[in-house]
Amino acid sequence: MVEKSFLVQKFAKLGIGSLHIVGYSVAGEETVVQIPELNVCFDIGRCPYFALTSDFICLSHTHMDHLAGLGYYLSQRHFQGMKAGTVFLPREVERPVDALLKCWRDVERQGTPYKLIPMSAGQMYELRRDFGIRAFQTHHGGVSLGYSLVSIREKLKPEYANVEGRELAAMRKKGIEIQYRIEVPLVACLGDTTTGNVFDHPDVQNAQILITEVTFFDADHKTKAKAGRHLHIDHFVELLPKLKNEHIVISHVSRRTGIRRAKQMLRKRVGDEQMKRIHFLMDFEHAKDAGEIEDSAPPPPDTAE
Numbered sequence: 001m002v003e004k005s006f007l008v009q010k011f012a013k014l015g016i017g018s019l020h021i022v023g024y025s026v027a028g029e030e031t032v033v034q035i036p037e038l039n040v041c042f043d044i045g046r047c048p049y050f051a052l053t054s055d056f057i058c059l060s061h062t063h064m065d066h067l068a069g070l071g072y073y074l075s076q077r078h079f080q081g082m083k084a085g086t087v088f089l090p091r092e093v094e095r096p097v098d099a100l101l102k103c104w105r106d107v108e109r110q111g112t113p114y115k116l117i118p119m120s121a122g123q124m125y126e127l128r129r130d131f132g133i134r135a136f137q138t139h140h141g142g143v144s145l146g147y148s149l150v151s152i153r154e155k156l157k158p159e160y161a162n163v164e165g166r167e168l169a170a171m172r173k174k175g176i177e178i179q180y181r182i183e184v185p186l187v188a189c190l191g192d193t194t195t196g197n198v199f200d201h202p203d204v205q206n207a208q209i210l211i212t213e214v215t216f217f218d219a220d221h222k223t224k225a226k227a228g229r230h231l232h233i234d235h236f237v238e239l240l241p242k243l244k245n246e247h248i249v250i251s252h253v254s255r256r257t258g259i260r261r262a263k264q265m266l267r268k269r270v271g272d273e274q275m276k277r278i279h280f281l282m283d284f285e286h287a288k289d290a291g292e293i294e295d296s297a298p299p300p301p302d303t304a305e
């Protein structure tokens with residue numbers, strides 16, 4: 001008698017306005033969060049197949065659960081005839097990551113192309129005239145960055161609101177600055193971080209969608225949060241009043257708590273009204289193909305989350 005069954009890893013897909021958030025995030029195991037419409041993936045996890053379609057990867061830090069699939073991502077894209085992947089990463093780790101990828105080239109005997117863009121906190125990289133990626137400091141111990149995806153728009157200065165089009169064109173020809181620039185943070189993703197002044201950053205407070213970790217929920221996990229430099233529910237509840245985001249997506253929840261319990265605990269603390277804008281990435285409760293991710297796996301070790 002042979003018994004056959006399938007084990008399927010479930011990925012989340014959240015539709016928020018005109019954007020989707022596709023991903024998988026469990027503390028210590030794997031974190032990869034894609035915004036397909038913006039062509040960006042925050043961290044790469046073990047590179048699930050959907051992540052291959054993003055041209056840009058924003059690496060928050062170099063813990064294995066966030067970075068393991070990088071070599072596979074670049075190699076597969078090359079193998080499948082896609083253009084070279086571009087990877088934003090903290091400036092301090094550019095050299096070892098570059099060495100790692102060169103080593104993979106030798107191991108695989110394939111000239112996999114890639115582009116690394118080293119970033120520092122506060123730096124804005126404009127991919128297009130109307131779109132940029134900004135890095136900001138997070139607090140995960142060692143080297144870590146968060147990223148915001150910023151829509152750049154030009155608006156007519158209010159003093160020219162009643163001037164006719166032809167006249168405006170003539171003014172522009174003369175070199176008169178008739179427009180001003182506004183930056184609208186669409187999505188900010190923190191990667192792994194504990195509490196700190198990253199939550200005072202304007203992009204973090206104002207992004208339409210904030211993706212933040214909250215790893216620990218149980219009262220006796222507060223020391224774990226401190227040791228691993230992660231957020232505990234107590235931090236998040238304290239930070240929430242200053243976050244003006246339309247939507248907040250919680251990632252990186254520890255398996256020790258599980259999504260259902262984490263959601264109940266948070267609802268008790270912040271109330272139904274706040275929960276309308278708070279979503280757990282790995283919450284499959286109301287998903288079309290409803291079902292929980294397996295909670296039976298052993299809890300991950302305390303380190304390297």
Ligand SMILES: [Zn+2]
Pocket residue numbers: 027028031063065066192252304305
């Ligand atoms: Zn992590």
Ligand SMILES: [Zn+2]
Pocket residue numbers: 061063140192304305
């Ligand atoms: Zn980490």
